[in-house]
Amino acid sequence: xxxxxxxxxxxxxxCVSKCNYCxxxxxxxxxxxxxxxxxxxLEEIKMYNALNKRYSVDTIYIGGGTPSIIKDKNIYKIIxxxxxxxxxxxxxxxxIEANPNSLTKEKxxxxxxxxxxxxxxxxxxxxxxILKTIGRIHNCEEAVRAIKxxxxxxxxxxxxxxxxxxxxxxxxxxxxTIKEIIKLEVPHISFYSLKVEKNTPFFNMINNNELNMxxxxxxxxxxxxxxxxxxxxxxxxxEISNFSRKGFECKHNLRYWTHKPYIGIGPAAHSYIEDTRFxxxxxxxxxxxYIKSNKKAIVNRKTIDNKEKMFEYLILRLRLxxxxxxxxxxRTFKINFLDAYKDIIEELETFxxxxxxxxxxxxTKKGIDVSNYVFTKFLI
Ligand SMILES: C[S@@+](CC[C@H](N)C(=O)[O-])C[C@H]1O[C@@H](n2cnc3c(N)ncnc32)[C@H](O)[C@@H]1O
Ligand code: SF4
Numbered sequence: 001x002x003x004x005x006x007x008x009x010x011x012x013x014x015c016v017s018k019c020n021y022c023x024x025x026x027x028x029x030x031x032x033x034x035x036x037x038x039x040x041x042l043e044e045i046k047m048y049n050a051l052n053k054r055y056s057v058d059t060i061y062i063g064g065g066t067p068s069i070i071k072d073k074n075i076y077k078i079i080x081x082x083x084x085x086x087x088x089x090x091x092x093x094x095x096i097e098a099n100p101n102s103l104t105k106e107k108x109x110x111x112x113x114x115x116x117x118x119x120x121x122x123x124x125x126x127x128x129x130i131l132k133t134i135g136r137i138h139n140c141e142e143a144v145r146a147i148k149x150x151x152x153x154x155x156x157x158x159x160x161x162x163x164x165x166x167x168x169x170x171x172x173x174x175x176x177t178i179k180e181i182i183k184l185e186v187p188h189i190s191f192y193s194l195k196v197e198k199n200t201p202f203f204n205m206i207n208n209n210e211l212n213m214x215x216x217x218x219x220x221x222x223x224x225x226x227x228x229x230x231x232x233x234x235x236x237x238x239e240i241s242n243f244s245r246k247g248f249e250c251k252h253n254l255r256y257w258t259h260k261p262y263i264g265i266g267p268a269a270h271s272y273i274e275d276t277r278f279x280x281x282x283x284x285x286x287x288x289x290y291i292k293s294n295k296k297a298i299v300n301r302k303t304i305d306n307k308e309k310m311f312e313y314l315i316l317r318l319r320l321x322x323x324x325x326x327x328x329x330x331r332t333f334k335i336n337f338l339d340a341y342k343d344i345i346e347e348l349e350t351f352x353x354x355x356x357x358x359x360x361x362x363x364t365k366k367g368i369d370v371s372n373y374v375f376t377k378f379l380i
Contacts, residue, residue: 005059009270011268012065034070040288043291059093061252062075062094121147125140127173130166163193164219167214174222174226267282353374
């Protein structure tokens with residue numbers, strides 16, 4: 001029997017220190033909490049092994065937090081437990097996130113032995129002043145060294161996270177970073193606009209007038225110029241914030257935008273499977289309590305009905321530059337998209353926000369810029 005495909009996300013909830021902008025769930029690393037976490041994560045993976053009857057795994061994403069700061073042998077234990085609990089496809093994409101100054105030659109060599117075949121490094125900027133503003137614990141020389149070391153270890157498939165819209169950043173400053181990354185022949189770039197999240201030091205600094213954000217037009221200009229630089233160097237946009245050379249798109253992240261199933265392991269991890277979204281508790285001690293009492297750590301669960309799925313389908317697929325086909329929409333919902341949304345489509349076409357050719361529907365570059373506005377149209 002041909003099995004359906006499943007993705008597994010592992011949330012490693014530790015960082016050396018917290019960056020000024022970040023609200024991802026993570027706590028300060030310590031050895032004994034790492035040990036307890038690994039024990040629970042292995043138990044949690046086993047709790048899902050009944051899914052093996054129906055699914056085989058084709059993507060694993062070890063994210064965080066900062067997975068590269070925990071012991072290599074613990075990364076191995078997690079991967080090994082997944083291999084024991086599930087059938088794994090031969091073309092598995094196995095990604096790990098890393099902070100530049102936690103990578104070493106030996107660590108990267110071990111990762112390759114564990115069958116990890118994609119490394120995503122948080123670079124953010126190659127300007128030391130900007131790195132300091134955002135509270136990173138590495139400088140730009142260490143960031144470049146980490147990229148080269150990863151390539152020398154034989155990882156062809158890698159990503160760097162780059163951020164723009166940072167206080168004090170200029171367009172030329174963003175472009176210098178992008179040009180340097182392109183020169184280093186990194187095949188995938190996640191290009192994120194800094195979002196000021198509540199409960200972060202940046203949020204408080206802005207409220208106290210200690211920090212000025214770039215204005216909206218500068219933010220957009222940084223995005224356009226960064227995108228242009230990447231596209232003129234054959235690094236194509238395939239999603240609002242993601243760019244890659246052909247064939248290097250992240251298979252795991254594509255699941256999130258195409259309603260493909262995934263389960264999340266670890267505190268605060270999210271899952272989507274069989275039309276149900278759920279997430280784990282975002283507190284490590286509560287997470288330990290659930291798992292130790294032999295329960296999954298799920299705190300929210302919602303089965304999405306057809307109407308919600310249709311809205312999600314539109315806002316997720318339209319994030320992708322290739323959009324979607326009306327045939328696929330019909331196969332999924334038994335509704336003719338072009339008829340059902342005729343008036344909205346006409347309006348969006350008039351403003352050149354959406355492009356329809358044959359059965360393909362996608363946002364234009366202008367539409368991508370105002371994607372949130374376009375998405376609200378489909379809410380009606
Ligand atoms: C889990 S981290 C990556 C791995 C590692 N923890 C690191 O930072 O090097 C995920 C990425 O999300 C991005 N990110 C986090 N908070 C953000 C925010 N508030 N706005 C925009 N991007 C953000 C950063 O680019 C960061 O590298
Ligand atoms: S950006 Fe990465 S290193 Fe910084 S706090 Fe967030 S998860 Fe940790």
